[in-house]
Amino acid sequence: MKKPLDTRRKLYTMCILVEDVPGVLSQVSRLFSRKGYNIESIVSGATDKPGIARISIELIGDELMIDQIAAQCRKLLPVKAVKILDEETCIRREIALIKVSCADRVSRDEIIQLVNIFRAKVIDVAKNALTIWVFGSQSKNAALIEMLEDFGILEIAKTGTIAIERGCNTIYDESKLKEEYEYGKNVL
Amino acid sequence: MKIRATAAIMECLLEQEVDTIFGYPGGTILNLYDELYRYQDRIRHVLTAHEQGAAHAADGYARSTGRVGVCFATSGPGATNLTTGIATAHLDSSPVVFITCNVGESLLGKDSFQEVDTTGIAMPITKATYLVRDPQTIPDVMRQAFAVAATGRPGPVLIDFLKNVTAPDVMIDYEFVPWNQNRACSSIQALASSHALKAPEPDQGDIDTLVDMIAQSERPLLICGGGVVRGKADQVFRKFAEKLDAPVAITVMGGGGFPGSHPLTTGMIGMHGSQASNVACAECDLLIAVGCRFSDRVALDPATFASQAKVVQIDIDRAEIDKNVLTDHHIIGSAKRVLTLLNEKMPQYDHTAWKEHILPMRAPSVAEDSPKLTPQQVLEVIRLQAPHDTIVATDVGQHQMWSIKYLHFDYPGQLLTSGGFGTMGFGLGAAIGAQMGNPDKRVVHVTGDGCFRMNCHELCTVEHYGLPIITVIFNNGTLGMVRQWQSLIYGKRYSETTLDRGPDFVKLAEAYGLKGFRVTDRAEMETAFAQALACGSGAVIDCVLDIDEMVRPMVAAGSPITDFLLKEGSK
Numbered sequence: 001m002k003k004p005l006d007t008r009r010k011l012y013t014m015c016i017l018v019e020d021v022p023g024v025l026s027q028v029s030r031l032f033s034r035k036g037y038n039i040e041s042i043v044s045g046a047t048d049k050p051g052i053a054r055i056s057i058e059l060i061g062d063e064l065m066i067d068q069i070a071a072q073c074r075k076l077l078p079v080k081a082v083k084i085l086d087e088e089t090c091i092r093r094e095i096a097l098i099k100v101s102c103a104d105r106v107s108r109d110e111i112i113q114l115v116n117i118f119r120a121k122v123i124d125v126a127k128n129a130l131t132i133w134v135f136g137s138q139s140k141n142a143a144l145i146e147m148l149e150d151f152g153i154l155e156i157a158k159t160g161t162i163a164i165e166r167g168c169n170t171i172y173d174e175s176k177l178k179e180e181y182e183y184g185k186n187v188l
Numbered sequence: 189m190k191i192r193a194t195a196a197i198m199e200c201l202l203e204q205e206v207d208t209i210f211g212y213p214g215g216t217i218l219n220l221y222d223e224l225y226r227y228q229d230r231i232r233h234v235l236t237a238h239e240q241g242a243a244h245a246a247d248g249y250a251r252s253t254g255r256v257g258v259c260f261a262t263s264g265p266g267a268t269n270l271t272t273g274i275a276t277a278h279l280d281s282s283p284v285v286f287i288t289c290n291v292g293e294s295l296l297g298k299d300s301f302q303e304v305d306t307t308g309i310a311m312p313i314t315k316a317t318y319l320v321r322d323p324q325t326i327p328d329v330m331r332q333a334f335a336v337a338a339t340g341r342p343g344p345v346l347i348d349f350l351k352n353v354t355a356p357d358v359m360i361d362y363e364f365v366p367w368n369q370n371r372a373c374s375s376i377q378a379l380a381s382s383h384a385l386k387a388p389e390p391d392q393g394d395i396d397t398l399v400d401m402i403a404q405s406e407r408p409l410l411i412c413g414g415g416v417v418r419g420k421a422d423q424v425f426r427k428f429a430e431k432l433d434a435p436v437a438i439t440v441m442g443g444g445g446f447p448g449s450h451p452l453t454t455g456m457i458g459m460h461g462s463q464a465s466n467v468a469c470a471e472c473d474l475l476i477a478v479g480c481r482f483s484d485r486v487a488l489d490p491a492t493f494a495s496q497a498k499v500v501q502i503d504i505d506r507a508e509i510d511k512n513v514l515t516d517h518h519i520i521g522s523a524k525r526v527l528t529l530l531n532e533k534m535p536q537y538d539h540t541a542w543k544e545h546i547l548p549m550r551a552p553s554v555a556e557d558s559p560k561l562t563p564q565q566v567l568e569v570i571r572l573q574a575p576h577d578t579i580v581a582t583d584v585g586q587h588q589m590w591s592i593k594y595l596h597f598d599y600p601g602q603l604l605t606s607g608g609f610g611t612m613g614f615g616l617g618a619a620i621g622a623q624m625g626n627p628d629k630r631v632v633h634v635t636g637d638g639c640f641r642m643n644c645h646e647l648c649t650v651e652h653y654g655l656p657i658i659t660v661i662f663n664n665g666t667l668g669m670v671r672q673w674q675s676l677i678y679g680k681r682y683s684e685t686t687l688d689r690g691p692d693f694v695k696l697a698e699a700y701g702l703k704g705f706r707v708t709d710r711a712e713m714e715t716a717f718a719q720a721l722a723c724g725s726g727a728v729i730d731c732v733l734d735i736d737e738m739v740r741p742m743v744a745a746g747s748p749i750t751d752f753l754l755k756e757g758s759k
Contacts, residue, residue, distance in 0.1 A: 068511055
């Protein structure tokens, strides 16, 4: 019988393994836009398998909506696997590069202290500016950025969120990369 | 073996046993048409008046024969003219391979003459698109495209060849592999590694659950959707309905999936659904929908739809489950396979009390006498005079709803109609495709005056190829369905729907070299239709109807399914 659906709206991360062919990112993102779903962040990168890329998409919605968009995604030919991760089951990280101004030595020292507390790194130093690299959860990065605002942020470059499941489960477990057809997956 | 790239494209069509294609040539696709010239003894090309007509013809060919349709067009405007046809095929899950050519690699992306991002435009309205830049990939792409179009839930696929790929001096490696052996080809293997190339085997547990649900049901209702038609599951569906002994409502796309004259039929369901269907839907305790996506024209108001029932969806496409209406149970699989398994496990039921409650609500199917010609009379003449297996292609609007209501469709592919996309101008192209694919059957094209004007130029195709298609125009001098909404919902403000203008359709038919008739009462219709059937060539019958005829019954969009805005039969 039908499983009960979680009707709360929350942040989901959808991880999609795709064949790395031209236009695949646009194919996936256009599916989201034409179905009327807003993407919070999107990241695409290589995987351990040659020719296979992983797209991580963050979006806010309820379970029914997420299931529907995952089913639509699975129908795209370059899509090899789709995994929906929610807050409880996964680790999410993002990277930010922050250029912050430091007028004098005092503020430079203060910034370096903050950077150490957040386990971030100073990766470039100029006379009146520092560039900081921070890797962590969205909330940690946001907290550091908030602290640095006092010194005057000159520029920020951020990645979207990447996510992976906790424990030994992987995206390959229920994926279409398996040779045999399994019930419940999409056919062409 | 090395052969010309264009020859490989033709050979790949022959691999798929394609013998008829529809299309229109142009600058970038010249190389392909040059090759077609050499293959004209094996591949028949049907030249239409407009690319849209070619797209609808390939679609009509596919729907009526169950084979994959093929359509050619050139770059730029040729490709964009296809788009309405591609979307029509997409929304009605019709397998068509569209082949276009684009400008050469050196001109790509430079806003060259007749250049457009064809694959980008077609992406949201196809199952897959391919941009071919490397001639060596031609056999792989062609084989994969046909596999994708025909497998699982069928649908359109678009292949865009760059012009330099089709240059006459380009030679590629090619071996002929018949379609039923091409599973061993590398491209099909690659696809099979991630996508199932055969229909999923239904889950036994899910089948058993439904068998139990049926056993507990006292008031079951079946919906015959387009999946029964595309899956050619009409025989097993009929057996299932008779074993279940339940009323059967038919969606627009389901026409032909269940005999229209069967004693269990309650007719159409939804916006113009019969009272019997819609009341049954509201009162049933188990609703089994086969190959039906519960579109907004069927499940007008998802919140109140079948509110007393447990809803069960049987579909081949996982993405359709719970998309529009939340279901209580679903089975994934082809309609034929699922229903066969159900038939094996299910005993014969008797739901006489429920049937006796629902079935008498059906409206009488005999046209009333009237001095003025009525839509029902026109359709009754067609039903009585045309051969039983006549294929009917419709356009969109009032005449479409009347045709589905009053004509009986008994096998998949007998009704060709644009149910999902609602494309005005679909019918004539589809009729041409159907007649090409079914030379031994009669094809009747039912249209309205508004729809007919949109693509009536295809009459030249009808005449040129000597197709005995009979076009019946429901000429009420208005965009009838829009006027009906304006009458009922917009205070009779007939904004731009009155079609008090030419052409004279009889003269138009004659200008194209076809027979033309104008009829104003039933007797004239009987004579004209008999003459049209006998004349052996194409004919146009202009049926003059009252401007205020309405499709009854009607439920407004978004309303509960039994809130009839217009009741059955009453004036």
